[in-house]
Amino acid sequence: MQLFGEQSAPLIGIDISSAAVKVLQLSKSAGRYRVEHYAVEPLPANPTGDKSAVQTEVIGAAIKRAVAKSGSKSKHAAVAISGSSVITKVITVTGGVDDQAMEEQVFDEASNHIPYQMEEVSLDFEVLGPIPNTESVQVMIAAARTENVEARQAELEIAGLEAKVVDVEVFALENAFKLIFNQLDIPAGGLTAVVDIGANLTTLNVIKEGRSIYSREQVFGGKQLSEEIMRRYGLSFSESGAAKKLGGLPESYESEVLEPFKEGVAQQISRLLQFFYSGSDYSRVDQIVLAGGTASIAGLDQVVEQHLGVSTMTANPIASMTVSPRVQAHALAADAPALLIACGLALRSFD
Template sequence: NIVEVEAVGEAIKRALSRSGSRLKQAAAAVAGSTVITKVIPMQANLDGDELEDQVQVEAAQYIPFPIDEVSLDFEVLGSVKDNPEMVQVLLAASRTENVEVRQSALELGGLTAKVVDVEAFAMENAFKLIADQLSVPKDALVALVDVGATMTTLNVLRNQRSIYSREQVFGGKQLTDEIMRRYGLSYEEAGLAKRQGGLPESYEIEVLEPFKEAMVQQIGRLLQFFYAGSEFNRVDQIVLAGGCASIAGIAEMIEEQLGVLTVVANPLANMSLSSRV
């Protein structure tokens, strides 16, 4: 979760200033570990208000907190198989403090939260932007692996729907911290050197390669958790996302060591750009 709201707000403000963006609305997401999700059957003939009232009643059975301390939303997924009078409703809830801390960080950065999503659902939606870049059929098992600064998230999808999600503490900050420790740099200097170069020749062998090996091991471990708790024993393709996906050669290393076709996600490939960009 966000611990230093002011620091995050300042970082957002700096990023906006450097980008020159005039946008005032933003989307954020809460981590899956802080969210309770449940698919519940409900009557198909309920109108919008009736459905919302019934969801509130049903939610109280599954949420271990007072309902007035929770932010929740729902989505109708479709009819219940073999029972057209019922629909499947996806309920998602998180403590309101988890939502408000993200809203506060955005506000300190000069933005207004338009949407607060769930990370796993946001990744599922983003996956649709890269589906045509994959070399496997639509019903294949695809492991979307997001390696961020401090967390690595595995989201396994089939038919563009998430069927499994798991988080693990591991990310690019560990590489940055090692660069700081080994070369006596500040956090900002280490982050810049990591992206732009300028580190000693020993960096590749002594620092970067061990980190890449650790990254492969972490992804392999996440996949093993998935295999152990499901009917599957392999995925058809791995899609890398997050800052660490840009590390040179990491996709090839993962593919070689885990034996699974691996690509780096490019969600901007089909995006139209202004002539000024």
């Protein structure tokens, strides 16, 4: 199983988070991407934390519904496993050897860095390039327990799909980063903090020259806002989720619930960045990019920018794409900040 994967046939990018399945398929013409198919399908509360066969069925069924809703007929998919279940590392090996010798070197060296038996692991690698003035090359390895890769394959099989690429979320993010790069205002060699705020987890990736140099997760997300709406207004979880998107809450919601939540998001981002600064030679990032479903909250970018004193924008990976008439453009635009990983996976069609 390829963790980096190369494809030419159209792939459906399928991003599976704890709260939803996001499906996206792209085409490319004259150097420009077009959104051909897209859908978002909610998942029952936090199924991905449970690896039981029942939850595999639940996720598989949700993928099937999402693909049907999107209208895609493709049977090939690119899917990702989360960073927390993947070991990535840059290692050094001797260059100038044939493919088989390179593979043997990488596997030998990788076994020194992976805390599992190698027979339990799916491993792939990518040669990053030579180290100046040496005969060595740097190689990025990605290793995941085979059971995690097989779980993703099983979920897709339930939906009638084949996993052509099993990627790693951080690599999918790097792949999608080029879609937003022209929207950034950073100096050459500058640092971009991509903060993906999901339902349950907030993930910080610090990107330098297109590669993630730091990643950290924190348990915090949009679910906290939903729970506060439930508590305040006596709504069910699904009702609170709908009210967040569609409105209809009392006037006091804005000042008593939403604004404090936005400030809480800014504090969480500040805390994540402090972890990065304390463990690196850096003391500042040049720009913050908000992604994930929670990033769609109006004015959140302004609150973060004000609190942290760093230019902040909301991710829009589809900004320069055209859209098929069959796609609901308004819904797609609303979901755009949550589609970074799905975009990165869909782009594997063109590797």
